[in-house]
Amino acid sequence: MTDNSSQAVGTTPPPGGSPVRPPAKVVKLRHPWRTVFAIVLLLIVALFVIDAAQRTAYDWPAVGKYLFDRRISEAAVFTLLLTVISMVIAIILGVVLAVMRQSENPVVKSVAWVYLWIFRGTPVYVQLVFWGLIAIIYQSIDLGIPFTDPWVSIPTTTALNAFWIAVIGLSLNEAAYMAEIVRAGLLSVDPGQNEAATALGMSWGKTMRRVVLPQAMRVIIPPTGNEVISMLKTTSLVSAVPFTLELYSRSRDISVEIFNPIPLLIVASLWYLAVTSVLMVGQYFLEKRYARGVGVRPDRPTGTVPTAAVPAVDLDLEAEADPGSMRHGGDAR
Amino acid sequence: MTDHETSADHAANGADTTPMVLAEAVSKSFGSNEVLKDISLEVRRGEVLCLVGPSGSGKSTFLRCINHLERVSSGRLSVDGQLVGYRDGGDKIYEMHPKDAAKQRRDIGMVFQRFNLFPHMTALENVMEAPVQVKGVPRAQAKARAHELLARVGLADRSDYYPAHLSGGQQQRVAIARALAMDPKLMLFDEPTSALDPELVGEVLDVMKNLAASGMTMIVVTHEMGFAREVADTLVFMDGGVVVETGDPREVLANPQRERTKAFLSKVL
Numbered sequence A: 001m002t003d004n005s006s007q008a009v010g011t012t013p014p015p016g017g018s019p020v021r022p023p024a025k026v027v028k029l030r031h032p033w034r035t036v037f038a039i040v041l042l043l044i045v046a047l048f049v050i051d052a053a054q055r056t057a058y059d060w061p062a063v064g065k066y067l068f069d070r071r072i073s074e075a076a077v078f079t080l081l082l083t084v085i086s087m088v089i090a091i092i093l094g095v096v097l098a099v100m101r102q103s104e105n106p107v108v109k110s111v112a113w114v115y116l117w118i119f120r121g122t123p124v125y126v127q128l129v130f131w132g133l134i135a136i137i138y139q140s141i142d143l144g145i146p147f148t149d150p151w152v153s154i155p156t157t158t159a160l161n162a163f164w165i166a167v168i169g170l171s172l173n174e175a176a177y178m179a180e181i182v183r184a185g186l187l188s189v190d191p192g193q194n195e196a197a198t199a200l201g202m203s204w205g206k207t208m209r210r211v212v213l214p215q216a217m218r219v220i221i222p223p224t225g226n227e228v229i230s231m232l233k234t235t236s237l238v239s240a241v242p243f244t245l246e247l248y249s250r251s252r253d254i255s256v257e258i259f260n261p262i263p264l265l266i267v268a269s270l271w272y273l274a275v276t277s278v279l280m281v282g283q284y285f286l287e288k289r290y291a292r293g294v295g296v297r298p299d300r301p302t303g304t305v306p307t308a309a310v311p312a313v314d315l316d317l318e319a320e321a322d323p324g325s326m327r328h329g330g331d332a333r
Numbered sequence B: 001m002t003d004h005e006t007s008a009d010h011a012a013n014g015a016d017t018t019p020m021v022l023a024e025a026v027s028k029s030f031g032s033n034e035v036l037k038d039i040s041l042e043v044r045r046g047e048v049l050c051l052v053g054p055s056g057s058g059k060s061t062f063l064r065c066i067n068h069l070e071r072v073s074s075g076r077l078s079v080d081g082q083l084v085g086y087r088d089g090g091d092k093i094y095e096m097h098p099k100d101a102a103k104q105r106r107d108i109g110m111v112f113q114r115f116n117l118f119p120h121m122t123a124l125e126n127v128m129e130a131p132v133q134v135k136g137v138p139r140a141q142a143k144a145r146a147h148e149l150l151a152r153v154g155l156a157d158r159s160d161y162y163p164a165h166l167s168g169g170q171q172q173r174v175a176i177a178r179a180l181a182m183d184p185k186l187m188l189f190d191e192p193t194s195a196l197d198p199e200l201v202g203e204v205l206d207v208m209k210n211l212a213a214s215g216m217t218m219i220v221v222t223h224e225m226g227f228a229r230e231v232a233d234t235l236v237f238m239d240g241g242v243v244v245e246t247g248d249p250r251e252v253l254a255n256p257q258r259e260r261t262k263a264f265l266s267k268v269l
Helices: A032-054 A060-067 A070-102 A106-121 A124-132 A162-188 A191-199 A204-240 A247-258 A261-290 A323-332 B007-013 B059-066 B098-105 B123-135 B139-152 B168-180 B198-213 B225-231 B249-254 B259-268
Strands: A140-143 A152-155 B021-030 B033-043 B048-052 B074-079 B086-089 B092-095 B108-111 B186-190 B217-221 B234-239 B242-247
Touching: A060 A247, A060 A261, A070 A106, A070 A162, A070 A204, A070 A247, A070 A261, A106 A162, A124 A162, A124 A204, A162 A204, A191 A204, A191 B098, A191 B108, A204 A247, A204 A261, A204 B123, A247 A261, B021 B059, B033 B059, B033 B234, B033 B242, B048 B059, B048 B225, B059 B074, B059 B186, B059 B217, B108 B168, B123 B139, B123 B168, B139 B168, B168 B198, B198 B217, B198 B225, B225 B249, B234 B249, B234 B259, B242 B249, B242 B259
Parallel strands: B048 B217, B048 B234, B108 B186, B186 B217
Antiparallel strands: A140 A152, B021 B033, B021 B074, B086 B092, B234 B242
């Protein structure tokens, strides 16, 4: 029964063996409990929804009324702005810090390390409160030679409003985390890549920009997407600055007006969820972009050809006198 | 090989007689481990030199010192009459800024054991990258030249493939085309066929043979004795960081003079 796959079904039995049987159908393993479990879950959810719809404490009419309230949608825009601007600054600063940590220069390396130590080692809420008090600590921003009269002096409160203080607080904190993510990405790139680029005469900066960073991106993007979503939610802490035009502070303000915090919490949550969903779609496309040339993604056709389909080398220079002697060398190992 | 010309002689002799590579008492240590001990050798223009020896003999390290991927600990290594990565200061040599060393490497092509193609670029983009980014060649011109080079290594129809979709032999041929795109005057091969399936070795050696026939100066670290016998002008056998034996590959392989060489060759041939 070992080698009858090439024979037609039901024809000559193998010599001296048992008669050939038709090919067996494969029955997949069934999972009836999965279905049962899903139905039970659906029932529980349905019960919860029906119950929630009837509870007055949720105040659904208020949810509907404020979901597209102008103040709320404006607040969502502020939240998104805070997230995007802070993340952009944090990513740029994070790349710089990560590269600094990889530097051969011990001074540069230590600066990056101290930065990380401070900004990762203290809570972001504490940092935001500190930034909020910056105008009290440093009443003016002076440009000039220390201990002489400054050339330019701007009162801190005019130079920085609460929005930008919030951005500074969020981005400087986030940069410390981004630096570690970027560093992990840089370390994930095969050192041979750096060598190949160097051997081609590329400078260190070009090597980083053209060869190492694009490959590191594949490792950097998924945790960065995570950080963006995390940042979106951290913006709710900027009331510590205090900056109060973002989503959470705004919904709190409105709930004080209507003496019911619950519907506005639902409104804010729905908006956070909506923005997160949009960001996740963006992440999917970024990941696809940087997966170019690497491995196989099950959701994408690869276009791979089997090696055998590739024609043998055919160089149009003079015919090889004796390819056999070279093959011999290869075999000799 | 042992009597070196001084750098003053090079200037007097003119460009054509300057050796392409000149190593003068090159030593290299990693910490207390001395991997190269007083290596002196000379590679003429158009010469193909094969470096063979057991692993750990220092042959790859020596190759990497030639284009300054590794620093030498002492001695001078010059390519085309110029120190690589260092500035001559009489009895001392001074390390260059990496930017200046990068400029010198443009003229020295290198092919690695593990190909080291850029995986996020197609074969064509791999070949175009350095001319465009380093030399500032216009894209259209670099592209035409890259197509030409890929055709030369037999991969004209694979230019839009990413390295992951090419076989090892094809990847190594793209890597050779990538190095040639910089119009190097010297090509370094660091065990170019050691990571390949046996059936793919031949296609890479064919490309290298043609390159040698076109007059390229080549230093090849290899275990392919058949290739050395057929293509090399000089065979250098290294062991323990020193050059044990040098000579015509056919003679050295057929009739090694040193015991160490005999012992090594008896195992690999």
